[in-house]
Amino acid sequence: MLVWLILIGLLVFLVLNPILRLIVSSLQQADTGRFTLENYRAAYGNIRHLQALLNSLELGVGVALLASCFAVPLAWAISRTDMPGKPFIRLMVFAAFVTPPYLGAIGWILLAGPNSGWLNKAWLALTGADHGIFNIYSMAGLILVVAVTSFPYTFVFTSSALDLVSSEMEDAANILGSRTLRTTLRVTLPLVTPAIIGGIIISFLEAIALFGAPALIALPARFNVVSTQLWQFFEYPVRIEEAAAYSIPLLAITVLMFWLQRRILGRRGYASVSGKGGERRMIALGPWRWVMFGYALLVCALSVFLPMIVLLQAAFAKAWGRGFSLDNLTLHNFYYLLVEQTQAKQTILNTFVYAGVTAVAAVSLSLAIAYVVSRKLVPWSNVLGFLCIAPFVIPGIVLAIGFYAAYASPPLALYGTATILILGFTTRFLPIAYTSSAAGLRSINPEMEEAVRILGGSRFLAIRRVLIPLLKKSLAGAWILVFIPATRELSSAIFLVGPNTRVISVMLFDLSEEGNFEVLAALGVILLIATIVIAAIGSKLIGRDFMLRRNT
């Protein structure tokens, strides 16, 4: 019983207290702690602050729609048709998934900077025009950058739903005389609409909570979004209370969206999709399959090829603007990072150590909670499950503010320690870990454990000898699902790092102030390579495709 109480205490510490502190400080006077609504007046009394809110909404909606345009046709083509090159396209979607948005943003700055971007230079060379056609420093540019890195969410949602639609559904329409296109539009896609809407909501939320990409693109484009505006509240004089007040609508929007998604996913359409898949055949597209393949390649080009090529070029260039020539090649950017720069080595090490510890902590805690919930070991155990999922609705930057308010100062005085970062990350990724642990646990019949009990084994023996060995694979999968986003987490790290606890994402952000793109790109390449290696080892160990099971 004590063990379970400790778990509950941990959850309160990690999830409940920071959120409460956030809400409480939004209603407090900075110095006296007295109740006031002044923070809200200050936070919303400025037209620029309101404009930033509107900009965030525009960004969210734009990203959600554009990401669906990328994701839904791809998911359909891969799941339901005979389009060529499917494994390759899947791999590229995965690559887009592991690319941090701020790295994608840097790639796109190099590609579509209005005067210097590669695409614009190519355009000028081809047409002789006097200025380029792409301007990444705009709302449209930001939407594109965020959409190409967040479309995998919608893709995963849609394709896993499509995988469950039986061909019989389509046959039933065909037999009544419906052609492929009509069948797809009238039968197949409506069946997975709830999944698509789920994906849209997730990418909307991702977009409005993002900090790195907007900081890189929106600032030069001369507009603010909520996250960059929140950052400004932390300038001198630090106004945590105003920041807290300003982040409440973000919290409210997110909760609202989730409630909406729950309602939509909970409705009938989805239920008919889940369950047994039935027989599935691929639709023969004929010559159109090449058209589909071309579209898929275009999406991959926007999300992976183009940004990756220019990032690699910059990482190995003396000056990226000088282009792809041999005398511009150098390893010095890597040498600088790994040898000369005192911070980088420690930072890289920090990143992977923190991510690893975070993943262990999040998976262990969520497994324990999922166990308590599924076995109903304490009254109100469902509340525990809810608390584990709750951080998902808190944008990283808001969570960090809550953590900062709650734990940075004495008595805990965790400011600048690795502990506060790991705790913050653990909370942030608890929902991912919890969803996979709970799913893993559900797949195991409680009778497995009861068989141990009745033969004379204690609960802990049952967990150790039977449950953990059986869950090994799903726990390893959960570990990687937490590890990868933790290696690149920026928005919650930015307020919690100290000089000795910096992580790659924060260092990238600091370096980007000077526009040091060659070194930035090199650091990004190091991060990506390490992540891909770990993901590859992981998928070898636990079987393919674990990444695409996310969020289901």
Added chain:
Amino acid sequence: MSRLTLTGISKRYADFAAVDNIDLELQSGEFVSLLGPSGCGKTTTLRMIAGFVDPTSGTIEVDGELLSSPKGSIPPDRRQMSMIFQSYAVWPNMTVEQNVAFGLELRKLGKSEIKRRVGEMLEIVHMSHLADRYPSELSGGQQQRVSLARAIVIRPSILLLDEPLSNLDAALREEMRFEIRRLHDEFHITTVYVTHDQAEAMVTSDRIAVMNHGRIEQIDDPRTLYDRPKTRFVAGFIGRTNFIEGDNDGHRISFDGFALPCAAFDGILSSQRKTVFSVRPHSMWLSETQPTTPGICPPVEVLVLERAFLGEHWDYVVKPRAGATTLRVATSPVNDIAVGASAWLQLEPHQMALIG
């Protein structure tokens, strides 16, 4: 081998009583089935015996030792019982041998002793040749045998079985029923067996407790249960039956379209006027011609409404000429009577069970 006593056991969830005041006593070495439809409380009862669920009221004792009461319960791991689960619950991360040895290891037996006993046990369930296999490499029936071996090898005081055969196909199910009974005859372990399949219960059990809505409706040996159901539910749940209602005036019982003399019932009748009987389709005789040697009761002239040939017998639906109540009658496969024809139905009061 132990004596198991349940006294006034109930389990309530909010205002719903899953198990409602059950008394049940198993003699040492006895095999009792809990039989009933899903939701009748049989599995909850079993899980209370195992210690996975605590009773809301009542007590559970084994050989006079109190195991469960509302004040507290001994956890399942200290009850010296074993259990066979619906899903077999054979641990996929251990081989057949490791599965069977697990309980013995917990009892801190010596290595060689464990090996010997596991070997013997696997021999008994015919699984010796598969000792090194992992469960995923076994068929459902084989997994069930492992599960049996694992439960029995520790010589539990009580063996509990929770719908152990429900995931097997029909042929295998039939084979395993006899296997379970055979093992019981060999080891004489006090056994509680939960099932919703009456045939399983009848093959395996010394006594069957029929449960409904959290209560035991009747507990008896299989034969008595079938021939003398005490309630409408029991009669309907075990085998097929006809319910006929009659009006008892002290001399005759008038049914819809026919009547039978009270004298034929050997005094089993009570004084109440309204009586309900359960009559099995097999305990009536249907003939195309009027019987020449009438029994105690006069034959009733009936009209054949429907019939179906089922190979082992004919199933007829008939209605007395003078009444409206339909009756189901089973006859031998040679007894071929056309739909719409008249026939004579002979009832046998000794085979009629009074249920109210």
Added chain:
Amino acid sequence: MYSLRRRDFILGSSTLLMLGISQTAIGQLAAEITPHEKDLYESAKKEGGELTWYTAQSDDITAQALGRSFESLYPSLKVNVLRTTAQVAYQRVTQEIKASAIQCDVFSSTDIGHSVALKARGAFEKFVPDNASKVLDIYKGYDPDGYYFVTSAGLIGIGYNTAKVKEPDAPNNWTNLLDPKWNNNIALGHPGFSGYVGTWALTLRNQYGWEFFEKLAKNNPRVGRSINDTVTMLNAGESSIAGSGPAGTLLQSAQKGNPLALSYPADGTVLIIAPSSIMKGCKHPATARLFMEFLLSARASQIWANHFNESIRPEVSPHEGAISAKDIKVIRPTVEQITRGVPEVIKQWRETFGV
């Protein structure tokens, strides 16, 4: 001994040779450890750990070079160099003060207003380095109470990309930036981040009033964060003009072969004086004192000069191609103006430029 270069390692080291700074010269500098510094060194060694230095006074390359030089001068001591923009460094320090968890040992801003405010809050430790009396007179005595000292200085002019703009066409005073021909082609830093840009904007506000920036905004400049970002934008060809062109970073980059030049505006080049302090309650007070001595030393000034920045010591002459503040017309606000004015300028900037 290498000078640290981002783009060209080899070229960097040859620069040193060109300047005639031989290994022996460096050796002589190393020998100039005073007994006072020796004492500090001994107590610093006992502290252990790494000195944490928040600096906004240079680009990352120069900052790292200073850190390495200190480490080679005082073996076994380590400097953790954190280069950010001034406002970000200030934000972190105030966060630390608020959380009562001081991580920073030495704080080097480019906005002297920060030092005034932090001193007033009692956030600094008082320490008067011996070297403070050895700097050029114009950098002396900013805080008679001994809490902060000017450790570097820099000039802001107008940078341009010589491949796109010929010298005669280049702006030669600040108001030229308002010419519509530079529409979409001016790069600026952000006063909300960069201390240099904050002081620069304040200086120009003093000269021309805020209308100057309202007109400048019509030319749709590209606003980055650090002042050094403007140089990157020129190199990339993204902009032709660096409206706030940091002399040191720009000349250093031109030295490497980038098509860059700096125009020193006729109406005055903006001079920035940048102070450093020891944080009260820091974890390495002795190392911090030694580091303050180092920042004010000729050795440090030599490194600044090598990277085309101003030297604050009379012994060190500017890098070839760099013009010293004393040889041109410079303009700068007073400390009081900065303390009061920079926060105002940031606010006005946000209203005018939208971010």
